[in-house]
Amino acid sequence: KAGVTQTPRYLIKTRGQQVTLSCSPISGHRSVSWYQQTPGQGLQFLFEYFSETQRNKGNFPGRFSGRQFSNSRSEMNVSTLELGDSALYLCASSLVGVRNTGELFFGEGSRLTVL
């Protein structure tokens, strides 16, 4: 079956703009998590959605937001982009959550560059 699909794979934005990233989880998976990966901060948890509700949230400013649709597809949005938002944004899906099944399936990520 198809894996986790993230679009776009690469994008370049300028400071002050906003960006929307999309994630299609594995069919049947209801939990979608988002992570930011940077050389300096490593992998940091942004938020997790389950059945269209945000279930867990990391320590990111309100400029970072997300949502999940009824088909479990998820989007994350970053408004008023800053240079420090340049990162690889990874989406991961699981059936109902990492504690239940013990596995997250990751997409290849969306690499965002902010100029």
Place this chain on the structure above:
Amino acid sequence: AQSVTQPDIHITVSEGASLELRCNYSYGATPYLFWYVQSPGQGLQLLLKYFSGDTLVQGIKGFEAEFKRSQSSFNLRKPSVHWSDAAEYFCAVVPNFGNEKLTFGTGTRLTIIP
């Protein structure tokens, strides 16, 4: 504060040699423990996980890890590495109750020399 530590930023080993990557955690109660691998330009793939039970866990690609409660460690091992094992390895934990946030260590980059 809860944390995951991977003390080795970069490790270089010869092909065919044994490998051990270190991971230590600091949590109030034993969390669930994972090792993930990330190849260049790729997402992360689960190598193995520990929830409870046998403290020696077998994973994919010939990897294993040993949970040691007394040392708060979950070290990853492989008896003989292959050139294809060159990648970045991340230890990760999630509390066994409460917030289901997966926390990653900073990663260890593994280089294999012929």
